[in-house]
Amino acid sequence: MSARQGQRNVKWVEGLRGVTSVLVIVTHISRAFDYPLFWPADVKDGTPRLLQLPYLRIPWQGRIGVPIFAFLTGFVCAYKPLKLAYQQGNTAAALKSVARSAFRRPPRLMLPALIATFCSFVMSVLGGYKAANHCDSVWVRYDAPDPLPLLPNIGRFFTTSLTTWTNTENLYDRHQWAMRPLLIGAFQVYIVLAATIGMRFKYRVLVHVLLITYWWMNVNYLTETFGAMLALGTLLAELAQHRPTQNWITSHQRLLSCVVAPMLMLIGGFVGSYPQEHADWAPWSRHLHNFLRDPLGNGSVGSFINPKGADTQRRTAAFFIMCWAITLFITPSLQRLLSHRVLIWLGHHSFAVYLVHGTILRTVGIWIAYGITGEPWEPAGVDENGKKKEQTWIAPRGRPYIMTAILVFVVLTYTAAWAWMRWVDSACARATQWLENKVFEDEGEVAAAMAEKGYARVNGNDAASRSSRYHDGDGRVPPP
Incomplete structure (x- = not known):
C-alpha cells in the first residue's frame, strides 16, 4: 500500500513537544530535590536505586529536553516551505513562506521571554527568592537571582533583557539560556532552505546529511545539541514530503517496526543513559565511559559517538535523540501514540511551560518545601583567624513537604501555562501578526x-x- 500524501500524520511532532515539556519538568524536580538521581548510584559501587538504572534514569537526568526542542525547530521550520515546494511545485511561495517565518520568529520568541523575565524580576523585587537563596539545593541557589535594592535590580533587569540574546545569560530565569541558540538555529534552517529550495531532491538531502556530519565532527560548545539536531529535523522534514521514501517505509513496515526500531531504541537508550556525574561509580557506566571516551585505553582517541574533545554528556544525549527521532519517523504506531489529544494539549502549552516553570519552582515550590521566610539563616562570615567559615544552608522541612511542593508546582505550572497561552501568548501573536501585515506586501x-x-x-x-x-x-x- 502506498503512502498517501494527504493523510500523513504530523501531529506526533506536537505530541513529542508535549512529552519534552514534561521531561523538562521532571528533570528540574530531580535537580531541585534529589540531585543524586543524576548519578549511577548514591555512592561508589553502591546499590543503585530504581530510577538510577540505565533507561529508567533518562527522564530524570536531564540533557535531552533542549536538543529535542532543537530537532523540532528544524522539522517545523522546514516542513511548510518544503510542503509548498513539493506538493504545489511553487518555489516562489516556499521562499515567501521562509521570509515570513524568519520575520515572525524573533518577536514570537523575544516578546514572551521578556514578559517571563519581567515576572521573575517582580518576584525578585518582592523578595520572593529569599528561601531559594538560602536553601541547601545548589542548583536552586544558582538559578535564583541574588537580592538587590530596587534601583540596581531595575538596572539588572534591563541588562538581562539584552544579554539573554547576546550571551545567553538571564539572571532572572537561567532556563532561557537556550532561547538565543534556538533563534539562531531557526535562521540556520531558513538559510539552508533558501539556498537549496531549487536543488534536485538527492542533492538537497546530501546537503542535510553533510550538515549533520559537519556538526557532529565539530567538537565546539553545543554543536551536537543545536547544529546536528536542527539539521536532522530538516532532513526528516524533507523525507516526510518525499513520496517514494514514504512508500518504501510503508512497504517495509514490519521490518522497520519489529526489528530496526527496537534496535535503535535499545542502543540509543543505553548510550543516552550515560550519567551526568560519577560515571566510575557503577560497572555499566564505567564500561560505557571507557567505550565512548577511551576505547584504546590510553586516552589518545575518542569514538564515533564521542570524538576526542567533545562533551560526553551532551554527545550521548544527542545520539539518543537521533536514534529515537528516526524510530518515530519510521514507526506509524508510535506516531499515533504521540498524536493523543492529551499530548497534543501538552505540546500546545510547552513553550509557556518552559517560560513559567522556573519562576514557580524557585518561589512557590521552595516556599512549601523549605518555608516561605528562608529563615533562620545567617552568612557564615569568618573565624578568628580570618578564614571564611563553611556556610550552613536551610534543609527541607521533610519528605511530606517535598511531595506536596512537587504536586503544587506541577499543577500550578500547567495552570499558569494555560493562562499564559490564552492571554499572554495570544497577545504576542496578535502583535506579531499586526507587525507582519504592516511590513510585508500583499499580493x-x-x-x-x-x-x-x-x-x-x-x-x-x-x-x-x-x-x-x-x-x-x-x-x-x-x-x-
Whole structure:
C-alpha cells in the first residue's frame, strides 16, 4: 500500500513537544530535590536505586529536553516551505513562506521571554527568592537571582533583557539560556532552505546529511545539541514530503517496526543513559565511559559517538535523540501514540511551560518545601583567624513537604501555562501578526509597492500587463 500524501500524520511532532515539556519538568524536580538521581548510584559501587538504572534514569537526568526542542525547530521550520515546494511545485511561495517565518520568529520568541523575565524580576523585587537563596539545593541557589535594592535590580533587569540574546545569560530565569541558540538555529534552517529550495531532491538531502556530519565532527560548545539536531529535523522534514521514501517505509513496515526500531531504541537508550556525574561509580557506566571516551585505553582517541574533545554528556544525549527521532519517523504506531489529544494539549502549552516553570519552582515550590521566610539563616562570615567559615544552608522541612511542593508546582505550572497561552501568548501573536501585515506586501498591492520603490505606477488590473512594463528592454522604466 502506498503512502498517501494527504493523510500523513504530523501531529506526533506536537505530541513529542508535549512529552519534552514534561521531561523538562521532571528533570528540574530531580535537580531541585534529589540531585543524586543524576548519578549511577548514591555512592561508589553502591546499590543503585530504581530510577538510577540505565533507561529508567533518562527522564530524570536531564540533557535531552533542549536538543529535542532543537530537532523540532528544524522539522517545523522546514516542513511548510518544503510542503509548498513539493506538493504545489511553487518555489516562489516556499521562499515567501521562509521570509515570513524568519520575520515572525524573533518577536514570537523575544516578546514572551521578556514578559517571563519581567515576572521573575517582580518576584525578585518582592523578595520572593529569599528561601531559594538560602536553601541547601545548589542548583536552586544558582538559578535564583541574588537580592538587590530596587534601583540596581531595575538596572539588572534591563541588562538581562539584552544579554539573554547576546550571551545567553538571564539572571532572572537561567532556563532561557537556550532561547538565543534556538533563534539562531531557526535562521540556520531558513538559510539552508533558501539556498537549496531549487536543488534536485538527492542533492538537497546530501546537503542535510553533510550538515549533520559537519556538526557532529565539530567538537565546539553545543554543536551536537543545536547544529546536528536542527539539521536532522530538516532532513526528516524533507523525507516526510518525499513520496517514494514514504512508500518504501510503508512497504517495509514490519521490518522497520519489529526489528530496526527496537534496535535503535535499545542502543540509543543505553548510550543516552550515560550519567551526568560519577560515571566510575557503577560497572555499566564505567564500561560505557571507557567505550565512548577511551576505547584504546590510553586516552589518545575518542569514538564515533564521542570524538576526542567533545562533551560526553551532551554527545550521548544527542545520539539518543537521533536514534529515537528516526524510530518515530519510521514507526506509524508510535506516531499515533504521540498524536493523543492529551499530548497534543501538552505540546500546545510547552513553550509557556518552559517560560513559567522556573519562576514557580524557585518561589512557590521552595516556599512549601523549605518555608516561605528562608529563615533562620545567617552568612557564615569568618573565624578568628580570618578564614571564611563553611556556610550552613536551610534543609527541607521533610519528605511530606517535598511531595506536596512537587504536586503544587506541577499543577500550578500547567495552570499558569494555560493562562499564559490564552492571554499572554495570544497577545504576542496578535502583535506579531499586526507587525507582519504592516511590513510585508500583499499580493494585490503590486502596483502600489512598485510606486513606493520609486518606479512608475502602471494602470490596469491585469497582473501580467502590469509586470510586462518592467523589463530590461523598456528604456523608459528601470528594471525592478
